[in-house]
Amino acid sequence: LxxxxxxxxxxxxxxxxxxxxxxxxxxxxxxxxxxVAVWSFAGDCREELGWDAALSPRTQQTLSRLPNACRGGTExxxxxxxxxxxxxxxxxxxxxxxxxxxxxxxxxxxTTAAVARLTPIGITAIGLGLGPQTxxxxxxxxxxxxxxxxxxxxxxxxxxxxxRLLVR
Numbered sequence: 471l472x473x474x475x476x477x478x479x480x481x482x483x484x485x486x487x488x489x490x491x492x493x494x495x496x497x498x499x500x501x502x503x504x505x506v507a508v509w510s511f512a513g514d515c516r517e518e519l520g521w522d523a524a525l526s527p528r529t530q531q532t533l534s535r536l537p538n539a540c541r542g543g544t545e546x547x548x549x550x551x552x553x554x555x556x557x558x559x560x561x562x563x564x565x566x567x568x569x570x571x572x573x574x575x576x577x578x579x580x581t582t583a584a585v586a587r588l589t590p591i592g593i594t595a596i597g598l599g600l601g602p603q604t605x606x607x608x609x610x611x612x613x614x615x616x617x618x619x620x621x622x623x624x625x626x627x628x629x630x631x632x633x634r635l636l637v638r
Contacts, residue, residue, distance in 0.1 A: 471495050472553045473518075474571035474600075475510045475536060476544045484572050484600050485537045487620040491570065491598075491627045492533060498631055500525055505562055508533070511549030512542035521560070546575035550584040550595065558591050566634055568627070570598045574606050582610045596630065598623070 471492055479485040492508055496519070499506035508519040518536065523529050550569065557565050567588065575581040585595045589612075597611030600618050608614040618626050 471508045472569045473510045475540050476512045477541045480540045485540050487623045488570050491623045494624045509553045515549035515552045543576045547577050547580035547584045554588050557593050565593045567595045572600045
């Protein structure tokens, strides 16, 4: 999961809903034995939870800081590149990169190119647009769900996980 923590995610409780979706993703993946990692991005990209991290109180504490870490721009291209490099090292099938954001990246052309580079190396990027003005993400991500009502995000992510992981 690549989670937007730019300044705009503070409005309307978006980061809180994104945090809930991250917790759901972690719980589901851990229960079914699917490896999962969480990165966040704004002006930089950082790993919040590594592949082998347990769902411990320390992990929960680390992730609980995300709602207070929103600031900066939406440097999505570099974050996709970094997460893609890490995901490429994994042998899992399928290799999915969920990218959760509330809008347009700072550099849409570079972001589109970064997403396009993932497919040939066996990574599927799925854009999740949180909020009403996220339709532009569908031009960047060939697989996208946009205009997601914040309260519906956990259910939307759960549905996508079921479609991509559990049905295999």
